[in-house]
Amino acid sequence: MTSFAVVGAGWRAEMFWRIADGLSGLRCAGAVVRSPRELPVPTYTSLSACVAEAAPDFVVTAVPWPATPSVIVEAVERGLPVLAETPPAPDAAGLRALWTAVGDSGLVQVAEQYLLMPSHAARAAAVRAGLIGTPTQVQVSSTHQYHAVSLIRGLLGAGRGPVRVRATRSTAPLVDPLTRNGWTDDPDPKPATTTIATLDFGDGRSGVYDFTDNQWHNQLRFRRLLVRGSHGELRDDELIRLGLPRTLLRSALVRRQTGYDLDLDGFDTDTITLDGDVLYRNPYPGRRWSDEEIAIATLLDATAAWVRGTGPAPYPLADGAQDHLVALAIEEAADTDRTVTTGVEDWT
Numbered sequence: 016m017t018s019f020a021v022v023g024a025g026w027r028a029e030m031f032w033r034i035a036d037g038l039s040g041l042r043c044a045g046a047v048v049r050s051p052r053e054l055p056v057p058t059y060t061s062l063s064a065c066v067a068e069a070a071p072d073f074v075v076t077a078v079p080w081p082a083t084p085s086v087i088v089e090a091v092e093r094g095l096p097v098l099a100e101t102p103p104a105p106d107a108a109g110l111r112a113l114w115t116a117v118g119d120s121g122l123v124q125v126a127e128q129y130l131l132m133p134s135h136a137a138r139a140a141a142v143r144a145g146l147i148g149t150p151t152q153v154q155v156s157s158t159h160q161y162h163a164v165s166l167i168r169g170l171l172g173a174g175r176g177p178v179r180v181r182a183t184r185s186t187a188p189l190v191d192p193l194t195r196n197g198w199t200d201d202p203d204p205k206p207a208t209t210t211i212a213t214l215d216f217g218d219g220r221s222g223v224y225d226f227t228d229n230q231w232h233n234q235l236r237f238r239r240l241l242v243r244g245s246h247g248e249l250r251d252d253e254l255i256r257l258g259l260p261r262t263l264l265r266s267a268l269v270r271r272q273t274g275y276d277l278d279l280d281g282f283d284t285d286t287i288t289l290d291g292d293v294l295y296r297n298p299y300p301g302r303r304w305s306d307e308e309i310a311i312a313t314l315l316d317a318t319a320a321w322v323r324g325t326g327p328a329p330y331p332l333a334d335g336a337q338d339h340l341v342a343l344a345i346e347e348a349a350d351t352d353r354t355v356t357t358g359v360e361d362w363t
Contacts, residue, residue: 017319018044019098020065022086023077024054027100031075032056034312037302041319044069062089073098073322075126080105084113091117098318100126102161102339103332110336114362117332124318124328125335128310129162130169137268137287137294138240138249142170146289147256148246156225157238160342161335167214167222168338170242175337175363179356182212182224182348193232212345224345254289266290284309333362 017040021028024046032043032055045057047065052058059065062074073096076086084104090097103125104110117123129135142150153167167173188204207228214222223241230236242249247256258264268289274282283303287295299312320326340357348355 016040016042017073017323018042018069018071019073019075019315019319020045020047020059020062020069020071021056021075021077022047022062022090023100024048024052024058025077028075028077030308030311031077031315034304034308035315037299037304038312038316041315044071062086062093066093066095071095073318076100084109084116087113087123088116091120091122095122096318096322097123098126098314098329099123099332099335101335102342103335104339107340107343110340111360114332114336114360118362123332124321125330125332125338126311126314127162127165127330127335127338128307128314129158129166131310131313132306133270133284133287133295133297133309134252134268134306135166135240137289138242139170140294141249141254141268141289142242142244146247146254147242147244147249150242150244151219152221152223152241152243154223154225154239154241154243156230156236157240158231159226160345161338163224163226164214164222164338164341164345165334166240167224168216168334168341171216171220171222173216173220175333175360176217177357177359178341178344179215179354180212180341180344180348181354182210182345183352184208184210184349189227189233190235191229191233193234194229195232210345210349212348214341214345268294336360336362 021031035041035043043056045059045065046054047059047062074090076083076099078086083099087097087099104113130139150171153170155163155166186206186208189207190204192199209227212224227236240251252268255265266289268287270287271285273280273285283300284297286293299309314329317326317329321328344355344357
């Protein structure tokens, strides 16, 4: 049995210990909190006390951005592997300082789960299979900052080199019916800011970033993802490519979702297929988990395997740092209305 401790007690920390409760071979040994409170897992007021009593195999950080680097460093100094919530540091200087402190340890992974969500994982499988040839551009309009950059870099297969960024912002009225706290019941439009950026990775590879305030929850904005390739294009859950000579093939990514109509197996994700081939199969059938929960479970299992030495590193610190560095460049380019080019960093 592999165990981990969570540092933090907010809604994100709660997801880790709750999901771990549904995994075999993995458990949450406790949570490190600033003040004593009643939680479903044992609580400790310091990491040292948690390590001494619970002896976790790795640590998950789920604390505010400014506190994350110090928690990572403390865990690494104790020789503990870390799965750090995004981003691993709040700004570029913090990312560089964190890399100087722990980069060479090889003990730090980042909890970037978006590429592990079933729909994105299926899309990535289609791209890796070469169905649209060489990917050349990824456009993302669904999530923000480092998450969107992770999707763009991951689907492009882009590394950690310099990126040239241009960005603009605009504000327009938008009704905001849903937030993380639920329905607002407010029918009146409020000013919402949209940031659009173009990312040039070199070698003919580019990205388009498009995010509107609260787009995660506001269902009045579609989530859109486009991957352009040398031999075709993937748009959300549809793919077009060149088949036989003078033959264009258009296919759909089809999700089998149980629990509809007279399907009595219970509501669950089963598979995502393309032309009869399985691109994705839910590794947690019967759990009735959302896509976000499936992705976090997959990440936790992958981290446990990495800690045991039976699996690869799930998302190294270098990638998490690069994602946030590019995200910061997007914000800077939009703030200053000028082109920003990221440099060659030590983690490159």
